[in-house]
Amino acid sequence: MAPNNDPMKCVFCGADGPASSVAHIVPESLGGPRAPVGLQGATCDRCNQYFGQKVESVALGSFPFLITRLMAGIPTKKGKMPATQSTLGQIFGTGRPGFISVDPRSPEAAQGVSDGTITRLTILAEVTEPLAVCRMALKIGVEFLAKHFYEVAISPRVSAAREFARRPKRGSQWWAILLSDPVTFLRDIGDPRNGSELSLFEHQGCLACLLEMPGLALMVPLQPGYEPPDASELPEPEYRIIRAVA
Numbered sequence: 001m002a003p004n005n006d007p008m009k010c011v012f013c014g015a016d017g018p019a020s021s022v023a024h025i026v027p028e029s030l031g032g033p034r035a036p037v038g039l040q041g042a043t044c045d046r047c048n049q050y051f052g053q054k055v056e057s058v059a060l061g062s063f064p065f066l067i068t069r070l071m072a073g074i075p076t077k078k079g080k081m082p083a084t085q086s087t088l089g090q091i092f093g094t095g096r097p098g099f100i101s102v103d104p105r106s107p108e109a110a111q112g113v114s115d116g117t118i119t120r121l122t123i124l125a126e127v128t129e130p131l132a133v134c135r136m137a138l139k140i141g142v143e144f145l146a147k148h149f150y151e152v153a154i155s156p157r158v159s160a161a162r163e164f165a166r167r168p169k170r171g172s173q174w175w176a177i178l179l180s181d182p183v184t185f186l187r188d189i190g191d192p193r194n195g196s197e198l199s200l201f202e203h204q205g206c207l208a209c210l211l212e213m214p215g216l217a218l219m220v221p222l223q224p225g226y227e228p229p230d231a232s233e234l235p236e237p238e239y240r241i242i243r244a245v246a
Contacts (some may be wrong), residue, residue: 008039008040008041008042008150009154010041010042010043010044010046010047011042011043011142011143011146011150011153011154011162012043012044012047012139012142012162012165012166013044013046013047013166015044015046015047019040019041019042019043019044019045019048020045021045021048021049022037022040023037023038023042023043023048023143024036024037024038025037025038025140025143025144025147025198026140026196026198026211027052027056027060027136028074028077029056029060029069029074029075029076029077030060030065030068030069030074030196030213031074031195031196031213032072032074032195034195034196035195035196036144036147036196036198038143038144038146038147039143039146039147039150042143042146042147042150042153043143043146047166050166051136051139051165051166055132055135055136055139055165056132056136056139058129058132059129059132059133059135059136060082060136061128061129062127062128062129062132062133063124063125063126063127063128064125064127064178064180064216064218065133066082066084067084067123067125068185068213068214068215068216069082069093070082070083070084070091070092070093070100071093071097071098071100071185072093072097073093073094073095073096073097073099074093075093075095081093081094081095084123084124085124086102086121086122086123087121087122088102088104088105088109088113088118088121088122089102089103089104089105089106089109090102090103090105091103091121091123102121125180125237127178127240127242130242130243130244131168131244131245131246133176133218133242133244134164134174134175134176134220134242134244135164135165135168135174135244137176137209137211137218137220138161138162138164138165138174138220138222139165139166140198140209140211141161141200141208141209141220141222142158142161142162142165142222144198144200144209145158145200145207145209145222148200149200152207157207157223158207158222158223160223160224161174161221161222161223164246168246169246170246171245171246172245172246173243173244173245173246174220174221174243174244175220175221175227175228175241175242175243175244176218176219176220176221176241176242176244177218177219177220177228177229177234177239177240177241177242178216178217178218178239178240178241178242179216179217179218179219179238179239180215180216180237180238180240181215181216181238182215183215184214184215185214185215185216187214187215188214188215195213196211196212196213197211197212197213198210198211198212199212203221203226204225204226205225206221206222206223206225206226207221207222207223208220208221208222209222228241
């Protein structure tokens with residue numbers, strides 16, 4: 001609740017008043033129908049719409065979220081299945097976890113799939129939208145913080161995170177750490193017990209948020225003040241340091 005029973009204010013823009021829309025902390029197009037919902041009123045309708053149209057829609061089209069949505073068969077709010085290009089052609093989600101459909105790029109590729117001589121495809125596993133991914137991670141972190149510790153979420157302690165998520169200044173920077181494990185991902189993606197898990201922790205006096213899903217984890221600091229570990233401590237391709245510049 002808001003401190004001293006004052007009217008709830010949006011943690012991102014400071015606007016007060018009731019919010020009519022439901023703000024999912026993890027977008028439905030990533031977390032599915034069980035995606036966690038934020039504190040009512042902590043994100044105003046205007047900011048909720050902004051994040052959906054300008055930040056989340058871009059981030060969800062980038063690795064690792066696009067592949068997660070594709071393999072999990074999670075559609076958009078409008079019911080459209082995710083799709084991406086591969087070495088074999090365009091692939092689409094089917095709505096069935098672990099199953100995809102393929103539109104081969106050529107008759108030869110189609111024949112290879114049909115007769116079983118082609119059994120492998122390659123998908124780009126690069127974070128193509130680091131700015132949107134970091135901003136979405138911050139939005140998730142701030143909303144999760146607001147759900148449990150509203151006064152901290154609106155405090156100066158995380159003002160830089162709120163600003164970078166909603167209105168980053170030109171030249172400002174942020175970072176996140178991504179852990180991806182394709183073996184675990186493919187093993188667990190169809191298990192209905194698996195979903196998105198969020199947690200908050202403090203490291204070196206700095207708040208951070210961790211998003212965990214089958215086969216991936218994304219950690220983002222909610223305050224400036226410390227740098228990510230040295231790249232030598234985070235071996236690729238399992239770990240990646242995502243650096244974003246506005």
